Amino acid sequence: xxxxSILFEITTGHGLAALGAxxxxxxxxxxxxxxxxxxxxxxxxxxxxxxxxxANMILAAALVEGVALFGIIxxxxxxxx
Amino acid sequence: MKEKLYSSIFYTLNIRTFASFFEQIYSMITExxxxxxxxxxxxxxxxxxxxxxxxxxxxxDDHNHSNHDTQDTQDAGHNSLDxxxxxxxxxxxxxxxxxxxxxxxxxxxxxxxxxxLPLPMIFYVEGKGFDLFMSSKFHGSHGTLTATGPNxxxxxxxxxxxxxxxxxxxxxxxxxxxxxxxxxxxIMALLVIILRSMAxxxxxxxxxxxxxxxxxxxxxxxxxxxDIAVPIIGKHKAGKFLPFLLTTFFFIVASNLxxxxxxxxxxxxxxxxxxxxxxxxxxFFISTVNGxxxxxxxxxxxxxxxxxxxxxxVPIEVFGMFLKPTVLMIRLTANMTAGHIIILSFVSLVxxxxxxxxxxxxxxxxxFSTLFMIFMYFLELLVAFLQAYVFTLLAAIYFADATQEAxx
Numbered sequence: 001x002x003x004x005s006i007l008f009e010i011t012t013g014h015g016l017a018a019l020g021a022x023x024x025x026x027x028x029x030x031x032x033x034x035x036x037x038x039x040x041x042x043x044x045x046x047x048x049x050x051x052x053x054x055a056n057m058i059l060a061a062a063l064v065e066g067v068a069l070f071g072i073i074x075x076x077x078x079x080x081x
Numbered sequence: 082m083k084e085k086l087y088s089s090i091f092y093t094l095n096i097r098t099f100a101s102f103f104e105q106i107y108s109m110i111t112e113x114x115x116x117x118x119x120x121x122x123x124x125x126x127x128x129x130x131x132x133x134x135x136x137x138x139x140x141x142d143d144h145n146h147s148n149h150d151t152q153d154t155q156d157a158g159h160n161s162l163d164x165x166x167x168x169x170x171x172x173x174x175x176x177x178x179x180x181x182x183x184x185x186x187x188x189x190x191x192x193x194x195x196x197x198l199p200l201p202m203i204f205y206v207e208g209k210g211f212d213l214f215m216s217s218k219f220h221g222s223h224g225t226l227t228a229t230g231p232n233x234x235x236x237x238x239x240x241x242x243x244x245x246x247x248x249x250x251x252x253x254x255x256x257x258x259x260x261x262x263x264x265x266x267x268i269m270a271l272l273v274i275i276l277r278s279m280a281x282x283x284x285x286x287x288x289x290x291x292x293x294x295x296x297x298x299x300x301x302x303x304x305x306x307x308d309i310a311v312p313i314i315g316k317h318k319a320g321k322f323l324p325f326l327l328t329t330f331f332f333i334v335a336s337n338l339x340x341x342x343x344x345x346x347x348x349x350x351x352x353x354x355x356x357x358x359x360x361x362x363x364x365f366f367i368s369t370v371n372g373x374x375x376x377x378x379x380x381x382x383x384x385x386x387x388x389x390x391x392x393x394x395v396p397i398e399v400f401g402m403f404l405k406p407t408v409l410m411i412r413l414t415a416n417m418t419a420g421h422i423i424i425l426s427f428v429s430l431v432x433x434x435x436x437x438x439x440x441x442x443x444x445x446x447x448x449f450s451t452l453f454m455i456f457m458y459f460l461e462l463l464v465a466f467l468q469a470y471v472f473t474l475l476a477a478i479y480f481a482d483a484t485q486e487a488x489x
Binding site for chain 2: 055058059062063065066069070072073076
């Protein structure tokens with residue numbers, strides 16, 4: 001019961017929203033890290049295709065970043081709404 | 082001797098390919114400029130419609146909370162920058178008005194005493210007609226502002242938090258020219274002028290290398306055609322979708338860049354959800370209208386999938402059909418809004434440090450924030466182009482999906 005009340009307090013106090021933003025950032029961080037790792041590895045293997053890889057890497061990173069921003073937007077809605 | 086022959090052949094070939102190349106570009110750009118005006122009008126009309134639909138809910142007047150709200154807003158009104166000594170600086174009250182749509186273009190200073198450009202307010206009250214007046218007509222004490230409509234006599238009340246309501250709880254549609262709508266009109270006029278003159282310069286000097294602004298924008302047009310439309314949609318079908326892709330690309334780039342110019346009111350056009358809703362709806366509409374039987378077949382009766390699995394796959398696919406444009410919409414809005422919020426947060430950090438840890442801490446933070454803000458500005462410049470690229474690319478992928486050939 002106490003735990004429930006604490007959780008309730010967190011939810012009403014918007015603390016959980018900040019936590020959600022953090023979790024979203026973790027996911028996006030892992031994603032962007034994997035993209036960068038894969039792109040660097042392929043660039044090292046085939047330096048001649050670097051330009052092509054860079055464009056695709058940035059695109060994939062932008063897509064992943066979008067997921068983190070969805071989280072941030074939802075947190076914003078919670079905090080401001 | 083042989084070398085010379087080769088080089089001369091190569092030379093003539095080059096000239097030929099270049100001439101046809103410019104002819105292609107010329108026809109493409111004239112087509113684009115023609116269709117641009119129409120698309121711009123449709124987008125603008127749609128945005129106004131969405132704005133009217135969403136803001137029409139402003140009629141909800143919560144009488145129980147109105148007293149309470151007024152007090153809150155009065156408190157919020159005190160939390161402006163000038164009152165740094167007396168009241169607390171609240172980052173939320175500083176950031177949100179900057180990224181939200183507004184009825185005036187605010188240049189500098191306090192929101193009440195600062196210098197701002199009023200914009201026309203247009204209301205439609207059902208059964209009574211239209212009201213048209215400038216937003217500077219709103220007047221009143223702290224927080225709530227009131228204005229009387231010159232035509233219908235309705236009294237409009239403007240809360241800083243709750244938006245615009247009418248006094249008697251009357252229902253009305255707000256189709257005002259807000260900051261975002263004004264910014265969009267400006268961008269559309271700018272793009273029509275620039276791109277028309279671009280198209281004309283190709284007809285005036287056929288086969289010559291482009292000059293000036295045309296030279297600057299040609300790589301972008303070619304980028305959209307050769308790196309987005311043609312490889313993804315295919316050479317034959319790309320021409321059909323290219324005008325739309327170019328229009329959205331240039332519109333998004335221009336509005337993103339307008340939002341980055343400081344001291345002109347902080348436009349946040351692509352960060353306004355109504356704008357991206359219409360852009361995403363246009364993508365959804367075009368891909369649905371152009372969907373061929375392969376597209377619908379894959380959607381509702383995916384070939385080579387066991388019948389029982391179809392029960393699971395088909396709902397997901399149909400749901401995905403609506404999810405794709407939704408995600409497109411949220412991605413653009415979230416990216417642009419987040420960029421603005423981050424830059425504004427660095428500004429607020431200075432005030433927060435100044436208030437909580439003294440002037441020296443505030444000054445030190447000011448130096449750091451300025452450096453970080455410059456960094457963020459460069460990042461945002463990249464993001465402005467990147468998001469336009471991503472939006473156009475994904476739109477092209479959806480169009481290619483809708484016009485796919487049977488391949489098995």
